[in-house]
Amino acid sequence: MIEIKKITATETYAVRQPVLRPGKPIESCQFEGDDLKTTTHFGLFKEQTLIGVVSVFEVTHKDFEAKKQFQVRGMAILENEQNKGYGNLLITEVEKLAHKNKIEIIWFNAREKAVNFYQKMGYTILGTLFDIPNVGPHYVMWKQL
């Protein structure tokens, strides 16, 4: 059974840590704004076990004029559960929340490796590849709702 629920920032670490910050201290899993009221964290549970997380921040990107923007961060599915459609379910949940909140643009810094996944979900690359220190090469990607 698959269930997507809102969770706390701290609960996301169980997936953020092994997938996005392997070998790095738990503090590296804390993102600025994690505990703001306007931030939402979703967890995907398979048979009551947390296997995927995503976080949504009300942060605007300077290159977009839209007032209402969501930044997606900390998108991760445990390694042995990847490529089974769960990432797709989490992004779909984010888009549902965005529609509810009358958000105009969803954007994020996508790892180069994940670009294909997001393109399949209708997201477009903006600009050129850039480096996030200690994390790796990224593209800004976005979608107009």
Ligand SMILES: CC(C)(COP(=O)(O)OP(=O)(O)OC[C@H]1O[C@@H](n2cnc3c(N)ncnc32)[C@H](O)[C@@H]1OP(=O)(O)O)[C@@H](O)C(=O)NCCC(=O)NCCS
């Ligand atoms: C990227 C990630 C979130 C995608 O979630 P997922 O559950 O594995 O993806 P899904 O199974 O929903 O994939 C949907 C589609 O994208 C494809 N896809 C997924 N990951 C891919 C990748 N790395 N490269 C190319 N295609 C990919 C799948 O094959 C699938 O295609 P299909 O619908 O034609 O079969 C997940 O693989 C992950 O956590 N990766 C490591 C961390 C990461 O890169 N996070 C994103 C940070 S920006």
